Amino acid sequence: MSELPEMIHAGRIIPLYPSGEVLKSEGLDSRGFRKILYSALEKLKGKIPEILPNEIVKRRGLILREESYREIHFPTDENSLDTAKYRLKYEELFYFNLLIEHKKKEREKIKRVLWPLPESETANKVRKNLPFQLTEDQNSALQKIKELTNKEQPIAVLLQGDVGSGKTLVALLTALRYIDNQIQVCMVAPTEILARQHYQTILSFLGNMPFLGIELLVGKEPKKNRYEKLYRIKKGDTLFVIGTHSVFQEDVYFSELGLVIIDEQHKFGVDQRETLRSKGKNPDILAMTATPIPRTLCLTLYGDLDLLTIKSKPKGRMPIQTKWFQEDRREGIYKSIRKYVSSGRQCYIVYPLVEESEKVDLKSCIEAYEYLKHEIFPDFEVGLVHGKMEVEEKDRVMREFSKNRIQILVSTTVIEVGIDVPNSTVMVIEHADRFGISQLHQLRGRVGRGDQESFCILMTDSKVTEDAKVRLEAMVNFSDGFALSEIDLQLRGPGELMGVRQSGLPDFKIADLRKDSNLIELTREDATLFGNPGDLEKEEIRGRFSEGRLLFSN
Structure with a gap:
């Protein structure tokens, strides 16, 4: 080691490696790591195999793997x-996209058991009774789903x-x-709150049409009610189940489940998604999200x-x-609220509630409700809704608000x-x-769901962080x-944006979803053309990604 050339430490671009006090005490600071890596690369000269197909290396103008390790x-x-960075990013993303392609091909091997009707008489009646026309995007989505469900394979669609x-x-x-077609659907x-909202919205769209066997299956309800619902679902009398996590429970059996709709799927x-899929007969999956997701994600x-x-x-x-207003504009805002509510409109006033300070936040929200109800808006009906309330009380308040018996609703983010x-x-x-x-x-x-002009007022103190300023602007x-x-992705990164715990984000070592969008598209294209991964590719995927270890465990 002592004979290594000094030029690896000075007179050039030199790498800096993270270290700690314990490592440094053993000589493993950046200088120590440089010595080890230089020595290792010298010993491995001519021995680092190329793992990417030659055709791809040539077509994409990539340097060889050994050179990329030396140059990085x-x-x-x-x-x-x-x-060197480009080559290693390409390599990582290429193998990840091979994994994605493998999953798609495996899914294509599954055969459809239940077939929806090409046209629905009930759906046509619903469309005719709508007080508005479907948008071009809605029609396009419906047509594409129809085309996909004509295939022999069950569909898996994300509707954003x-x-x-x-x-x-x-x-x-x-x-x-x-x-x-007497095939069951589970949403x-x-x-x-969201499940009940869907239930009410769907009933309102159906209007006075014949009973279709729609059931709401949520957490707390009398045992007898739940038992009767589960019996109807198992027997097939209930064709449309709308529910929460309760539908994942072992005592929920379907007769002919052919479509699973997952709202806010992230x-x-x-x-959980696989549990629901397993309750059906190779059902179609329609996942939905109202949280727009950047294309790279x-x-x-x-x-x-x-x-x-x-x-x-629409x-x-x-x-x-x-x-965006600060505290000095509060009186003016309250005055505007009085004006709008007096003209027959309604208003939300939302307070934050996060786990770390849940008790304090909830107390602030309840105190604000009391103050607003008695001191600021005594002439109007002011309601309160938050996540810790009993379901029945929450439902009662939301019903009163939807009927305009409550004009101002103070809430936490349960209305999100x-x-x-x-x-x-x-x-x-x-x-x-x-x-x-x-x-x-x-x-x-x-707000903004009717034909009236709507307003969203962002209230803060006079001092906010630079990041908060970017978000508010x-x-x-x-x-x-x-x-x-896209702005959120740049600010927070993919893990924070999606919630690392359930998002299934891969642990990329060098690729960056915020910066490498073009490379993601490029490697996706190349992976699509590559075909089935062989043993070498499976070994690479298994070594790089936890999902790969699960898929290629044998």
Whole structure:
């Protein structure tokens, strides 16, 4: 080691390696690591095999693997360093996309058992009774799903839509093609409020049509009620089940489950999705999200799914005016709320509630409710809803609000997704700097659902962090959830954006989902053309990704 050339430590671009006090005491600081790596690379000269296909190396102008290892640790110059990084990023993403392609091909081996009708008489009646026309994106999504369900393989679709774009209606019209053929459909939502909202929305779309056997299956309900529901589901009398995590339980059996609809699917784990799939007969999967996901994340997380996007909003909706105000504008805001509520409109006032400070946050929300109810808006009905309330009380408050018997609703983020009260035109978000972009956008989506002008007011103290400032300014300047998701990705990174625990994000060592979007597309294209992975490719995938170890364990 002592004979290694000094030039690896000076007079060139030198690598710095993370270390700690214990490692440094053993001589393993950056200098020590450089010595070890230089020595290792010298010993391995001519012995590091090329693992990428020659055709790809030539077509993409990649340097060889051995050269990339040498240049990333001891680069000749900046250009050589960039070339080495590019090669290693390509390699990592290529093998990941081979894994995605393998999953797609394995799914294509599964054969369809239950076939939906090409056309649904009930769906056609629903469409005729709608007081509006479907958007171009909705029609396009329905047509694409119809084409996919004509195939012999069960479908796996991710339907992305911005807030208020009409995904639930697309899901219902799709579901009716199964129900009209006596095939069961199960729609699962992450919260009871959202499940109940879907249930009510779907009943309202169906109007006075013949009973289709729709059942709501949620957490707490009398044993006798639950038993009777489970019996009807098992027997096949219930054709449409809408529920929460309760549908995953072992005592839930279906007779002919052919379509699984998973709303806000990123809030469910892979195991939960597979549990529901296993309850059916090779059912189709329609996953939905109202949280727009950046394209690079979509390709990485859900590359084995068919991606459909709904961007356009129903005609007649006015854009939401978003304003960022500080404490000195509070009196003026309360005055504006009085004006709008006096004219017959409704208002949300939302407070943050996070696990780390749950008790304090809840106390602040309840105290604010008391103050607003008695001191600020004594002439109006003010309601309160939060996650710790009993389900029956939450439902009662939401029903009263939807009927305009409550004009001002003070709440935590339990109203973030799925609440649809078109008469609500004002949303005030307190301590808005404590929310992420995605959550702010979801909350804003609770207003602007009718034909009246709507407002979203972001309230903060006078001092906010630089990151918070970027988030708040983005909310003021952008209404498109997909544009906001790209900003959010740059700010927080993929793990924070999706929630690492359930997202299934791969542990990339060098590729960066924020910066390498072009390379993700390129390697996806090459992996698609490559074909089935052989033993060498499987070994690489198994060594790199936890999902690969599960798939290729034998």
